[in-house]
Amino acid sequence: MVVRRTLPSAAITVTTLASLALVLVPLLWIVLLSLKTQVQAFDRTQVLVFQPTLDNFQRLLADGTFVHYLVNSVVVAIGTVVVSLAIGAPAAYVVSRSRWRRFRDVALAYSLFVRIVPPTVFIIPYFLGARLLGVNDTWWVLIVAYANLNIPLVMWSLWSFFNDVPRELDEAARIDGAGPWQIFLRVILPVAAPGLTATAILTFIMAWNEFLLALVLTSREARTLPVAIVGFLAYEGADWGLVSSGSILVMAPIVVFTVLIRKYLVKGLVGGAVKA
Amino acid sequence: MVAPLVAALLLLTMVPLAFAIGVSFTDLKLNRLTRWNWAGIDQYLRLVDDARWWAAVGHSLVYIVVPTLLQMLFGLALALLLHAAIDRLRWTRSLFILPMVLPPVVVGVLWKAFLLPDFGGLDYFMSLVGLKAPAFLETAEGAMGALILTLTWEWTPFVVLLLLAGLESLPQDVFDAAHVDGASATQNLRYVTLPMLMPTILVVLLFRIIESTKVFPVIFTITGGGPGNATENMDFYAYLVGFRYFDLAYSAALLVAILLVMAVICAPLYRSLVRPQTAG
């Protein structure tokens, strides 16, 4: 509000667009790479003007393994969302409506704590545990691992959305004779639906993007896309065509989802920490 | 009903932690899982003398401080800019936040391709004005610089997003009053905007500090910790120790050390910044 009145809007517009261009340049570069052959990629005269080809994408998809990894990513991400919300939402509700200050503080401190713990701590116990139970390199091991890391964050974010649901609605429902579960399902969830969706999408994004645990816990069967991409870097003379086309395919759903939930991104990310 | 699930959750987090702490007092190796002995505080003593570890700590501090500062600076600038931009440019916001939602591995790949010597994007654009891009990955400082650049690009949107939200929730009447009093733009900024935005700024700072150690995928793809260990941070080193050298016990000790360091850094921040906010 402030600056608007004192600086010419043309200058602001130009600066904004210029900044956007700067930010997007690396992205643009990889898009260009994905449409070039290996020869074109190293050719200085064909940087911006060249004969584009969909060859890289074709190569990527022709070999059924990439599609296999794509399916893995989708299943794991959705599974993580379902499990995380199934446990995190009721938990967040309890924390939100709890009258004990201490309980809330502990729950939130715990959420923050999990954020601080280096994920490396979990690799080895999870790996050995999965091996013992025979679930190594399956969807489940990833879903459980991700849900475990995510639920505190889900709670953190849903807590603030639930807080926005006025307690009067709870009261009204209680007077009508509804039990806690019913209040949760019939009153809270519908009202907090946008926030719930945002949190679900954030969880999806986190599971989709995760690298370290997937690297260690999966092999051929359950490998997810981020790990597959890194594999292309390791080929004899990094196959930039595959790396870039793969990257674009991995990015695509994220970009779409982000645009969809942009309104709720802030609250979803930092929950009640920001009085915004 | 929720309680047993939450209990299982706690178990899944606490047990690995307890395992890690326990293992740090042994000499367990991944390729000799059944033959291990207690080793007292040997691993911790080793930590003290480990030059490579202390180098990694130094690098971690760099990753915590430098990109965070840059993110806050650029983030604030961009947030103010976007806040002032006309409504028709609102669509740009979704694009500005892209870097932070992309898979970190892809961010690493992006910048690796962009910073390639002789064939990368940066070199190309600089050649348009007759310059040559620095050979980032050939020196320790250059590699660090490349990572700092990448991390700043990746997370500034986070700062922008939150500060923007904060800016938009500031009460309009204070600005009106200042305007009536004839305040200039800079005065507005210094005496009105920033002070009111301060609580949000501090929270964002806290979050950035906490998350600033999660740089693993970027290091992995762009430098692999090199050249010659020059860009390893505490996390990466602990991972290598455990997974490349199979020294689980030492890795565990390093991880405990990392936890303590992070707790020490974050605890006071948490107490002073977040607690008052959640008291509502």
Next chain:
Amino acid sequence: MAQSSLAQAQTGVPGAEVLRAGQPYKGTTLNFISLNYLFSTGLKTLVPAFQEATGMRVNFELLGTLDNLQKQQLELSTGSSAFDVYQIPPFNRPAYHKSDWLAPLDSFLKDANLTPAAYAFDDFFPISTAQGVSDGKRFDLPIFSATILLYWRRDIFARAGLTKAPETFEEMLETCRILKEKVPDVAPVGLRGAAGVEANLWPFPILLYAQGGKFFRDFPKDMRPALSDPATIRAVEMWATMVRQYGFSGMVNATHEEVIVAMQQGRVAMVMDGHPLANLFLSQDKSQAYGKTNIAPVPRGPAGRFPAFAEHGIGMAKNARNKPAAWEFIKWATSQSVLLELALRTPYVASPRRSTVQDTRYQQKNNLAEGQYLPIVRQMLDERSPVYTPPIPEWGEVGDAISNAISRVTIGRQTAADAMKQAKGEVDRILKQAGYYK
């Protein structure tokens, strides 16, 4: 010998002569994990024939150097059955053997029902098969015998007024200096500058030993590290100088991949790197170096010439589910006709079998660098250093400490003396813990 494989290669089912009749393992699926390199990528193209002949299915998991190592060791050390057949990285073989991760192959080899005479075990070069045995038991068979050569572009050298390759490492430094001065648009030398046991530490010992340096005081009797010896330090300094001052851009981080690309793009005047990669370095379609490159033995030093040698192996996991089936694949992959077929149809050249190397078609195909290639490869293999990479189980860790130290010197982070001192401390600790000395 060469005749029978000739016949096989022509009938289109390479390896058929060693397979068991009647498809006894039909329906079995095998999982093979390997480094993603010429042997395995080539084998993958031939495997449909194997699958059809035996009714088995083989899944290939091909990974980059570090990932391969990590994944393999993770699976093996936890006794998993996730993979049946493993490519054995040469520098980690002692660790694999000592840790008892592989299934012994002797019983399979000796069983006439499982292994027919056509397998021709004696056809392997003795130096290659010697590698796969520990404590009297055989754990792996050879698949990839590697040494290092000096490839040099005579046309670029001519531009600098040079007519021959350097004979010693001191000469090599001088040659680099002259090249840099006279031909500034091309980098004088291509080397694996990156840290890693399969990167800078693969060619480095040639220089180290030539200068009289060594890793240990007196291998294998006195295992204390000799890393701070003046000769060792001098070797590190020479290496660092070459990589830092005379390399192509980005060479401090170069693995073999970048060296190959540099050579192919004509950005480098000489390369000291693996002989197995010759068909990539000198590829007619892809390389600017084709037709312009000479081959020379690796330089020597005051202490002599110490050519490199390393052998990759193929073995079976201790807990492989269907060992006879796994053996069928291993046998096939190392048979005369398969190795010959690989060498004739793909850029693979590092066969450990005499029959491959003596086949006239092989010799014609690999008559690289105007006939210099094959004889010099033979010479390097014959003159190889008796102990090139110390065959200790701890080499993975020890080598890493040393190669990282060398890398730190290369990027100018530490002096050679300091870096070696730090490495010495780390190696000392590793060896003490392993019980070599107190």
